[in-house]
Amino acid sequence: MxxxxxxxxxxxxxxxxxxxxxxxxxxxxxxxxxxxxRIYLRKKxxxxxxxEINVRGYELTLRIAEAECVEMEENV
Amino acid sequence: MKKFALAGNPNSGKTTLFNVLTGSTAxxxxxxxxxxxxxxxxxxxxxxxxxxxxxPGIYSLxxxxxxxxxxxxxxxxxxxxxxxxxxxxxxxxxNLYLTTQLMEIDVPVVVALNMVDMLEKNxxxxxxKQLEKRLGLPxxxxxxxxxxxxxxxxxxxxxxxDLKRKGETVLKECDINHLISDVERALIGHEIExxxxxxxxxxxxxxxxxxxxxxxxxxxxxxxKTFSNQLFGNDLEALIADARYRYITANYSPLLIKKQKGxxxxxxxxxxxxxTHKWFGIPIFLVILFGMFHLTFGEDFLYLSKIFTLPTLxxxxxxxxxxxxLLACLYDGAVFSxxxxxxxxxxxxxxxxxxxxxxxxxxxxxxxxxxxxVGDGVLGGLGGVLSFVPQIVFLLxxxxxxxxxxxxxxxxxxxxxxxxxxxxxxxxFIPMIMGFGCSIPAMINTRTxxxxxxxxxxxxxxxxxxxxxKLPILAAVSGAVGTFLGVDGGLISLCMYVLGMTVAVISIIxxxxxTQRGEISPFIMELPxxxxxxxxxxxxxxxxxxxxxxxxxxxxxxxxTIAIWFLSNFxxxxxxxxxxxxxxxxxxxxxxxxxxxxxxxxxxxFTPLGFGSQLNSNGWVFAVAAITGLIAKENVISxxxxxxxxxxxxMVATEEGVSEVLAVMGSVGVPLTQLWPAMIAFIVFNMTTxxxxxxxxxxxxxxxxxxxxWTLLFWxxxxxxxxxxxxxVLSVWWTAFIFVAILVAILVxxxxxxxxxxxxxxxxx
Numbered sequence: 129m130x131x132x133x134x135x136x137x138x139x140x141x142x143x144x145x146x147x148x149x150x151x152x153x154x155x156x157x158x159x160x161x162x163x164x165x166r167i168y169l170r171k172k173x174x175x176x177x178x179x180e181i182n183v184r185g186y187e188l189t190l191r192i193a194e195a196e197c198v199e200m201e202e203n204v
Numbered sequence: 205m206k207k208f209a210l211a212g213n214p215n216s217g218k219t220t221l222f223n224v225l226t227g228s229t230a231x232x233x234x235x236x237x238x239x240x241x242x243x244x245x246x247x248x249x250x251x252x253x254x255x256x257x258x259x260p261g262i263y264s265l266x267x268x269x270x271x272x273x274x275x276x277x278x279x280x281x282x283x284x285x286x287x288x289x290x291x292x293x294x295x296x297x298x299n300l301y302l303t304t305q306l307m308e309i310d311v312p313v314v315v316a317l318n319m320v321d322m323l324e325k326n327x328x329x330x331x332x333k334q335l336e337k338r339l340g341l342p343x344x345x346x347x348x349x350x351x352x353x354x355x356x357x358x359x360x361x362x363x364x365x366d367l368k369r370k371g372e373t374v375l376k377e378c379d380i381n382h383l384i385s386d387v388e389r390a391l392i393g394h395e396i397e398x399x400x401x402x403x404x405x406x407x408x409x410x411x412x413x414x415x416x417x418x419x420x421x422x423x424x425x426x427x428x429k430t431f432s433n434q435l436f437g438n439d440l441e442a443l444i445a446d447a448r449y450r451y452i453t454a455n456y457s458p459l460l461i462k463k464q465k466g467x468x469x470x471x472x473x474x475x476x477x478x479x480t481h482k483w484f485g486i487p488i489f490l491v492i493l494f495g496m497f498h499l500t501f502g503e504d505f506l507y508l509s510k511i512f513t514l515p516t517l518x519x520x521x522x523x524x525x526x527x528x529x530l531l532a533c534l535y536d537g538a539v540f541s542x543x544x545x546x547x548x549x550x551x552x553x554x555x556x557x558x559x560x561x562x563x564x565x566x567x568x569x570x571x572x573x574x575x576x577x578v579g580d581g582v583l584g585g586l587g588g589v590l591s592f593v594p595q596i597v598f599l600l601x602x603x604x605x606x607x608x609x610x611x612x613x614x615x616x617x618x619x620x621x622x623x624x625x626x627x628x629x630x631x632x633f634i635p636m637i638m639g640f641g642c643s644i645p646a647m648i649n650t651r652t653x654x655x656x657x658x659x660x661x662x663x664x665x666x667x668x669x670x671x672x673x674k675l676p677i678l679a680a681v682s683g684a685v686g687t688f689l690g691v692d693g694g695l696i697s698l699c700m701y702v703l704g705m706t707v708a709v710i711s712i713i714x715x716x717x718x719t720q721r722g723e724i725s726p727f728i729m730e731l732p733x734x735x736x737x738x739x740x741x742x743x744x745x746x747x748x749x750x751x752x753x754x755x756x757x758x759x760x761x762x763x764x765t766i767a768i769w770f771l772s773n774f775x776x777x778x779x780x781x782x783x784x785x786x787x788x789x790x791x792x793x794x795x796x797x798x799x800x801x802x803x804x805x806x807x808x809x810f811t812p813l814g815f816g817s818q819l820n821s822n823g824w825v826f827a828v829a830a831i832t833g834l835i836a837k838e839n840v841i842s843x844x845x846x847x848x849x850x851x852x853x854x855m856v857a858t859e860e861g862v863s864e865v866l867a868v869m870g871s872v873g874v875p876l877t878q879l880w881p882a883m884i885a886f887i888v889f890n891m892t893t894x895x896x897x898x899x900x901x902x903x904x905x906x907x908x909x910x911x912x913x914w915t916l917l918f919w920x921x922x923x924x925x926x927x928x929x930x931x932x933v934l935s936v937w938w939t940a941f942i943f944v945a946i947l948v949a950i951l952v953x954x955x956x957x958x959x960x961x962x963x964x965x966x967x968x969x
Contacts, residue, residue, distance in 0.1 A: 145435070146442070151268050151726065152726050152728070153441075153442065154264075154266055154268060154441065154445070155268070155726060155728045156728060157441075157442060157445035157446070157449075158263045158264040158266060158301065158445065159263060159298065159728055159730070160297060160298045160301065160449060162442075162445060162446045162449045162450075163435055163446055164450070164453075165449065170473075171476075171477075171480065172482070173480065173485070173617050173618050173620065173621060174481075174482050174483070174485050174486055174618055174621070175621040175622070176621075177620070177621050178617060178620050178621070178630075178727055180480075180617065180731060184295075184297040184298050184449075185294075185295060185296070185297065185298075186295045186298060186730060186733075187730070187731040187732075187733070188728065188729070188730055188731065189613075189617050189727065189728070189729050189730075189731050190726075190727060190728045190729075191620070191624075191726070191727045194726060194727070194728060
């Protein structure tokens with residue numbers, strides 16, 4: 129099991145589970161980070177945090193701390 | 205009149221569509237109780253006019269942001285005749301997520317499919333007929349930017365508004381469809397409108413719904429006890445959000461036929477590679493920032509006068525007439541940047557016009573007091589502020605371009621890490637930069653910050669980012685001190701800017717660890733694709749920013765300059781203090797005025813800052829300048845001008861106020877070696893204290909409830925502390941070590957206190 133926060137630039141995978149709580153969970157879901165969504169890690173900001181991902185055809189940014197709540201299936 | 209509501213995601217072209225529909229009829233107000241813009245207008249091209257309300261841009265109808273709550277309450281309570289849901293087809297899945305929520309409300313919904321032209325340009329296709337069928341909602345292709353398809357959209361919407369529509373949901377096939385129909389039946393039993401929407405929100409555990417329908421909540425809770433889904437357990441909120449997206453991917457996404465499979469590299473991505481580059485991202489941002497300020501405030505455009513020897517107009521032998529004055533707005537020994545040219549032109553226009561008005565009044569035989577009141581009190585004050593307006597608007601235009609192009613979101617992205625160290629998210633930086641132009645639009649811009657604490661801290665620190673109106677104080681006082689010390693005044697100004705930012709950082713750290721304790725707000729944000737800003741949308745956004753500024757200029761500042769004129773030209777016995785010297789009206793007895801006596805009264809307060817009691821009988825001028833600065837920072841130097849005439853005797857006409865300041869400094873009878881630290885402290889005080897009245901009014905509107913009076917107190921405290929430290933350190937240099945030690949001690953104290961609190965939390969949790 130790998131978390132989104134552990135992804136390298138250019139790596140992609142499919143969301144397995146979102147473990148966040150409360151408004152962070154709701155926000156992630158509303159923005160389309162739901163199980164079975166395909167995510168591509170586009171880039172990292174200077175200093176490695178936050179990260180930019182491509183999900184559902186658009187660019188989304190989130191912090192490493194938030195990406196830790198997204199469990200991924202690799203190489204799918 | 206029928207009313208329609210426009211709903212859609214941020215960056216979907218909603219505001220542009222709204223403007224195309226309503227044109228000049230649009231006006232902006234506030235939603236009741238919150239600082240979110242409410243745009244309303246009328247569509248007139250149909251047989252009957254239709255009122256249109258632009259709802260705030262939202263991704264969902266959940267109750268987490270004020271925008272979402274406003275939108276859903278508007279649709280549920282105000283019952284618009286039709287909802288036009290604008291959908292950005294280049295971002296179909298996420299945009300339709302909102303559509304699947306809107307369709308659950310019992311209201312006619314028409315989908316406006318925007319940016320189809322962009323899609324087709326990429327060689328992609330959308331089967332909108334099929335989409336219409338599967339959504340069960342009419343779909344109309346539009347281009348908000350070009351204005352195509354808009355009339356057809358309105359025709360369809362008007363036709364739909366005559367029909368009744370029952371809410372529909374895409375959740376019929378998921379695990380909890382029985383629960384939805386059971387809850388809905390219960391709500392219908394209670395005669396509740398929009399039963400489908402409410403039942404689904406209730407199942408999601410939506411805070412607002414639980415309060416509204418406490419009787420029915422039990423039903424959901426009972427169900428949750430026995431229900432367990434493989435992926436989500438009994439987390440129904442997650443299950444529903446997931447089911448929506450699953451439905452969208454299965455039924456709607458295939459209708460979009462993409463030429464290129466997988467993740468395409470768009471021109472926007474290529475631009476992003478450079479602009480948010482790991483190493484170059486931050487330097488590029490700094491260059492853009494510098495360029496922006498150089499374009500607005502640069503007195504030496506592109507530093508041409510450093511490269512070429514450029515003569516002044518006087519050296520070129522131009523006669524002193526209006527034509528030369530006009531030319532001098534563009535060039536005088538150096539080419540001015542666009543912002544400065546605007547400033548000069550506006551200054552020339554107001555000066556000429558107001559001079560003419562004053563002459564006319566004088567020639568009509570008005571008394572000298574009235575002429576002075578109109579000339580100095582009303583028009584003089586107004587002119588001083590008005591000349592700033594075009595320059596500030598120009599800066600706001602540049603900022604709007606950066607915002608509309610999508611770059612500002614990237615700035616937040618690249619700076620978030622650094623700012624988080626201090627205790628705010630990267631988004632807070634945008635209003636702070638705007639503070640360099642004018643605090644008012646900057647404070648209005650804090651609306652984009654979701655977290656209350658972050659908003660409070662940002663509003664409080666905005667004045668420390670020295671605004672355009674404080675520039676004259678910096679230029680004049682730094683110039684005067686620089687002349688005495690033999691240092692370039694510009695260098696002193698630069699140090700003052702850095703000092704202001706340092707005070708901002710320190711106060712954010714202190715607030716975050718004391719009164720504004722709490723988690724930093726989440727940073728889950730869309731990075732919209734880079735776009736060429738469209739002129740139309742740019743003007744709408746610019747006007748949103750400018751209108752508050754102009755309103756404040758014409759109300760707060762105008763009234764207060766008039767008040768200042770009265771207070772400084774009358775004594776307590778209401779005797780007029782001005783007299784005629786060489787045909788000019790001057791007030792040589794300002795020390796007797798009401799303002800003067802107030803200045804003398806509060807003069808001792810400034811003793812720790814070096815410009816209080818130690819400056820003897822003429823020291824009150826600084827106190828007076830500080831008071832007039834509260835009204836508008838532009839006043840500080842013009843007050844010096846007036847006071848120089850009074851305390852130093854006679855008029856001292858000058859460039860940039862340097863000689864006024866020198867005259868005042870010379871008049872207090874304290875050796876300049878002792879005085880200059882006080883002068884620097886005076887700048888620091890003005891930079892970190894309560895901003896001008898207009899900005900205070902803006903802060904009052906934007907700060908969360910109950911925080912406003914503390915904000916005022918915070919500004920007073922910060923300016924006295926920063927001013928005192930500056931004065932003491934500059935007078936006796938080694939005291940710097942003491943202050944550094946105190947700061948370190950405070951930081952260490954905070955560190956250990958945080959550790960203790962963390963331990964406590966862990967024990968309790």
